[in-house]
Amino acid sequence: MDFRSDTVTKPSKKMKKFMFKAPLGDDVYKEDPSVNKLEKTMKKMAKKEAALFVSSGTLSNLLALLSHCKRGDEYICGQDAHIYKYEAGGGAVVGSIQPQPIEFEENATLDINKIKEKIKPDDAHFAKTKLLCLENTHHGQSLSLDYIKEVSAFAKENKLLLHLDGARIFNALIEEDLQLDEICEHFDSISICLSKGLGTPAGSILLGSKKFIKKAIKYRKMLGGGMRQAGILAAAGIYALKYNMQGLEKDHLKASLLSKELNKLKDIEVLSHHTNMIFIKVKNEDLLKKYLKENDILVGGSYNKLRLVCHRDISQEDIDKTIEVFKAF
Incomplete structure (x- = not known):
């Protein structure tokens, strides 16, 4: 993912x-x-x-x-x-x-x-x-x-x-x-x-x-x-x-759901969410990225500002799993 x-x-x-x-x-x-x-x-x-x-x-x-x-x-x-x-x-x-x-x-x-x-x-x-x-x-x-x-x-x-x-x-x-x-x-x-x-x-x-x-x-x-x-x-x-044009709106909806759920979690601050992009701030950035990678999830960004971009190759099931992995961390 x-x-x-x-x-x-x-x-x-x-x-x-x-x-x-x-x-x-x-x-x-x-x-x-x-x-x-x-x-x-x-x-x-x-x-x-x-x-x-x-x-x-x-x-x-x-x-x-x-x-x-x-x-x-x-x-x-x-x-x-x-x-x-x-x-x-x-x-x-x-x-x-x-x-x-x-x-x-x-x-x-x-x-x-x-x-x-x-x-x-x-x-x-x-x-x-x-x-x-x-x-x-x-x-x-x-x-x-x-x-x-x-x-x-x-x-x-x-x-x-x-x-x-x-x-x-x-x-x-x-x-x-x-x-x-x-x-x-x-x-x-x-x-x-x-x-x-x-x-x-x-x-x-x-x-x-x-x-x-x-x-x-x-x-x-x-x-x-x-x-x-x-x-x-x-x-x-x-x-x-x-x-493929119609898939873009689905990407926005997936990002909206992911942003909403991440915002509920302790120690995660959703800095912004627009269209298909989410920017978050976390305290233990390196540990989080390592944990996500161990669970087959890659995210971008650095310096306490991580970026998650939703796209056509991210399914609804992927969103659900990602939310659970964040919760587990």
Whole structure:
């Protein structure tokens, strides 16, 4: 029972069979019918001009930075945002793009007044602030449509481009009861991961204008991300969008039950629970993790803040057993 992340999900037998039968071609020549179908499906769902299938969310975010910004430009993001903290500093290393992180608010938003304070004046001393990046969900928390609209208007007013790291955007859609295009219309680019809650083995989609995606295609090739018969992976995305979306709501319900039961236990503090993620604080973290592992349960996190992520490969029986193991500890 692996609660470390929803990235540990494995393709089902039906998904693998669908992948094996996928029609293939050379995607660098834009001749892979399965990749083309996935990109067409996603841009239609998001109501964006163009879409690009890439190997990972990290690559998708990096392509967005490179395509929006020039060397010496700056992007603003959250201090604990994936694009800044967990992607090896790609924007700075590869693109010479300066990050300007600010602390997230408790509700996973970036305070607009704090963003405004960090926008650099047009002066020879400063990098040019070019891009603002949001994350949805962040630590499981979804952004409200009202906030997204407010930030979008602010970005336009201050001549900033707006990128969304929407790695878990489908979880946000369920939480906020929205359609994909209702969020995507407010962003210049969106990165969407298919290998988390939807259960594909790999792959992300980058969305934006035709001009933007044309740039991203060049940078994808430059970085070695141009895949040939990539349709075998894209087919997993096509299958997931058709058959695995409904499972996300079940993941939220499983997480809600687990959070409720853990909160009843002595010496466990549930710090937060949103969508499919739970963060807890315990006194004997190392002992607990060891005990859980001995009982075939893996959890993530450290420093008195453990993370449990529910996903399609965690069954209701697994939830029940996990609760009992926590109680026994």
